[in-house]
Amino acid sequence: MPEENLPAAQDHPHGAVSVADEEHPFSDPGLPPHEHRIQDIDERAAKRSERVVALLFTISMLATVGFIVSYVTIPHDKSIFVFPIGHISALNFALGLTLGAALFCIGAGAVHWARTLMSDEEVASERHAISAPAEVRAQVHADFKQGAKESALGRRKLIRNTMFGALTLVPLSGVMLLRDLGPLPGTSLRHTLWAKGKLLVNMNTNQPLRPEDVVVGSLTFAKPEGLEEASEDFQNEIAKSALMIIRLQPKDIKDKRELDWAHDGIVAFSKICTHVGCPISLYEQQTHHVLCPCHQSTFDLSDGARVIFGPAGHALPQLRIGVNDEGYLEALGDFDEPVGPAFWERG
């Protein structure tokens, strides 16, 4: 490399040459001088910019026309294949793209106009103190004191105290009005529709279940007899009484109570997670574990549905079941503890 092509600072490795104010090298040199853009000095370049901006605005107009045409002509259920997106709604695609183009081009045009044709000279503007000057401050204080004195609020304590009292109490009316937002909990969280003699009805077929329907390794969901999807309280009731039924080899059941409450290895557990109430039903038939899809609480259904992982605090409630005279599975009572998420009064 020839000598003269090296940077000018080569003999002054620390480049003192470029510092204007050698006495105060770190001081503020002030705003750098304004430099012109091509558009500022070349009218042809400026014209080009103008045409680009106008073109963008024109595209926007055409896109809006396209939007209206799409809205009128494309049926709402027409599907098209767009690579690589796949099969999508033609109307949504056309409306979105035309609307997007119409909006984007307005923005792009305005910004290009600002960037290339409007002045780009940086200006400094002074900041002013936010705090008021001392005399203003003094004046405000004095005015306030005078006002306070004229109101005699400090002197007439009776007025002051009763006023504060009234203002404190009046919002209570508003709070009272919220009372009827809902009934009091009472014991409603402790009871479900399950009761002695209620048949276990298969969710899929809406038929009562027999023990022989439930085989080892299978998973069945059940609801109490009489609860129909169209009934008024279906959502509230199913939220508590949804049941998960599996069958284990009786020898695989480790928990004595679970075995007692089962019928011939058929166990019925609440489907509602004891953590925050998701319907838990990711049953692994080989491990007998059931996982919650919401927060991964894991319960061991062969061991009293005890929690073995995750944030749930206690086991899934089990429903005592038996078989009635006609050979159908029936509940032998309600759950003996509240189902679903724990709450303060649960105990």
Added chain:
Amino acid sequence: MSTATNDESRARGKAPAGERIADWADGRLGIYSLAKANMRKIFPDHWSFMLGEVCMYSFLIIILTGVYLTLFFHPSMNEVEYHGSYVPLQGQLMSEAFNSTLHISFDVRGGLLIRQIHHWAALIFLAGMFVHMMRVFFTGAFRKPREINWLFGFLLFVLGMFTGFTGYSLPDDLLSGTGVRFTEGAILSMPIVGTYISFFLFGGQFPGHDFVARFYSIHILLLPGIMLGLMVGHLILVFYHKHTQFAGPGKTEKNVVGMPLLPVYMAKAGGFFFLVFGVIAVIAAITQINPIWAMGPYRPDQVSTGAQPDWYMGFAEGLVRYMPGWEINFWGHTLVLGVFIPLVLFGLVLGVIALYPFIESWVTGDKDEHHILDRPRNAPTRTAFGVAWVTVYMIGLVGGGNDIIATHFHLSINDVTWFVRIFFFAGPVIGFIVTKRICLALQRRDRDKVLHGRETGIIKRLPHGEFIEIHEGLSQEQLHTLTAHHQYEPAEIGATVDENGVERKVPAGEKLRAKLSNAYYGEDNQIPKPTVEEYKEITSGHGHH
């Protein structure tokens, strides 16, 4: 004044219409005084200063599209049978809310587009607020006089989360219903009052028949109303304080350098609204969001795996997922710590960042106004704290998506959960230490650059055979920019012995403050910036390399 008015009256006959309308308005609203102060208001140009605009514009887009959606949405939980054009749900029982959302998606022309714009804009709004908040945090823009505006912004973020959540719940689909069920469980976990609040919110037992209508008025009226007010306040304060700026030549604490509102900034900011709207519209044209028809109507006994909230609630979701299942029973009561602790942590983590400006100014004793932004490296402890906070937040997000992460990276969900449990504690510590070291290293590099110039990469061989790399000295502009920041001294505990030699009792708060202050400005916690003397010594002395 009166002469001016007379002049104007005389000229009025010939004045253009716009001017006459403006005169008319000024006579009633005093718009000229307002315009005088603001029309040529200066705004500095930097891409990161536009993040707030991304939020404001997406908020406006959400309001516009939201109003459209209210024209078709029925906030009712009455059961109806579906007879619309989406075949896989025909004949199914569902709430009117779900039914009307299907109607918007399949039978209102453009309804799906508006729904998708509304939802995408919401996700982007929250993401924008998060990034905007982090920009403000890491550049120290929250310092005096902007602490109140920081709180306004923080409130907008938190209210945005809840507005988003209530909106996500309105269609009453299986995914959102699962989220609402989670909300019920979380409310139930609150000691003493939980059960009552839950019954009052849902009008009885979950799910009841009321929550969609109640969430609706919260979602479209209460929360957005408050947010609109806060946003206007936020903007007024931005105008009033004038924008901050990065250090540079000509930029001081007493001025603001940039482009005037009229015309440049108005064109750029106005144009930016259309750009944001355009980008979101295109996204909504090609990318599906929240396909409620695929999820089906809500039923409390049904669920899908991969049940997650929208991303802004993912951090809370994560806290709940990796919390161990602690539950304490005593005297007939249950303390559901497994859910309640995450609920409290959620508030604490957000609260810490909200109060940070006040904590920092107490620790450092810095009561000055600041209009020049900090480079993050020049405030290592703050930057490290911010990174630690973001780490906690991100770990929460990872925890909230643990099942998706497990299936897509072929990991065990239990291992992912354990990883997250450990890194909830270890992550922020590592983040803090690493960030602080990086900041200090960058400060050292700045110091080297000021004193020794920029490494040019050009190797020169001296006559006696030695090779040196040529360092190019910085210009005065660069020198000024790199040395403009102020470095503080750590606060000292005053004399522990008074003038009579009697030991003075130092309050614990003061001791703590001195310790923390040392962590900010102590010897090993910032690199002294080069002085003019050092610079002159090195530049004048030859032979140094």
Added chain:
Amino acid sequence: MKKLSARRRHPLAALVVLLLALAATGGLYAAFAPAGAAQADETSQSLKIEQGKKLYEVGCASCHGTGGQGSSNGPSLVGVGAAAVDFQVGTGRMPAATTEGPQVVAKKNIYTQDQIDQLAAYIASLGAGPSVPTKQDYDPAGGDIAKGGELFRTNCAQCHNFTGKGGALTKGKFAPTLEGVAPQHIYEAMQTGPQNMPSFPDTTLTQKNKQDIIAYLHAIDSPETTQPGGMDLGGLGPVTEGLFAWIFGLGALIAVAVWVAARTAKAKKS
């Protein structure tokens, strides 16, 4: 220490750090990934055997025992029925290597349908079990799509996701995606409950119920399914939507903001 400091400036230093970071990430991944990848037992493909028993003795007996009674490496096949064989072998899950990971995954099927039928006949002869369904049983055309959707959400979505994209189970196990799985195999899986999947026998989920579910899946999860709103981002819900909003939504807007705020090129420097 000094040496290290000097080398930090090296132009390749960044590359070295990047490689180290990648290696560390990979190591961490290896530590967390459940061990073992499925390897098809290729040897059996080379042997052409006409009868199911012979096929069985070569491909299956080493784990399931010479008479199908099972061993420590594989469960008993007595009474699993022809449907189980058709599913397990037809989807390539069986034969499996003994070093499978947390669960046996679908692979390329190495048997012809004739061979599978022979195997199935042999297993069915060991003890009564569900037989292979006929086309009439599982033909999507005969199912009630809406009813199938309701059944799917009650029985299947908790593991396989709303649209059959699959999901996580415990300890690295997972429910696989149902996309592209033959209707016959879906039917057989419900009937027999392969691996950790519970079974849904005809007594609790009737043939018609199963057909409805298959019809629903066919309507919502086939390559021809219309996703009205556009790309479905994997059909995974808010996680991928959130990622998309951050990366492409906010990312695009920031890119636009950089353009808006950037200085226009100056005349001299261009």
